[in-house]
Amino acid sequence: MSQTVLLITDIFGQCTGLNRLLTDLRQSGVTLHLVDPYQGKPQQFADEQQAYAAYSAECGHNAYAAIAAQALQSHSQPIELAIGFSAGATALWRALAATDSSRLKQAVLYYPGQIHQHLTLQPQVPTQVIFGHSEPHFAVDDICRQLQQQGVTAISTPYAHGFINPASKAFNEAAYLQYLARLNAIVTAG
Structure with missing residues (x-):
C-alpha cells in the first residue's frame, strides 16, 4: 500500500520549482497530497518579494495555519509524513499543536521562519525541524536548543533558508539531494 505524504508548500505555492520535488517524491511510490496558500492555483513569481506580497495578500500566516489544520x-x-517548507512549515507547526494529529505518524519542517513566535506550542507527533544556518528574526542555535528542550528534533544546516526550493535564490543542489534522500528514507521505512 502506498504511503501518504502531506506536503505544505512555502509562499511560492504550486510553481515550477516545486514540480521537481513532487516528481522525485512520487518516484518512491508515495501518494502526495499538496497544500498551498493559493487553493491549488499554479503560481509563477519573478522573485521571493513578489511571492511574499501575493502570499500576504491572498492568504497570510493565520489563514495558512488554518488551512494546514x-x-x-x-x-x-x-498520513505517514507531513512536510512543511518555510511559511508552510510554520503553518504545519501551528496545526500540529492545534488539531488531532492521531492519523499522522511524523512531521518534518524545513526552515520555519516564523516558528519563534509560536514556541509555546507543542506538536502532538514526532517532529523534526531543519533550519538553514541563519534566520533574520532569531538566532537559529538558540531556537534549536529551545525546541530540543521540548523534545523536538531541531538542527541547523550550513545552507540558507530555501535551500530545497529551486525557485529560491538559496537553492543548493547537494542539499536538495541529501534531504530528498532523507525524506525518501522516512517514507520507505514506514
Missing part, C-alpha cells in the same frame, strides 16, 4: 483533519487515512 484543515488538511490534517480532513484525512481519514493515516
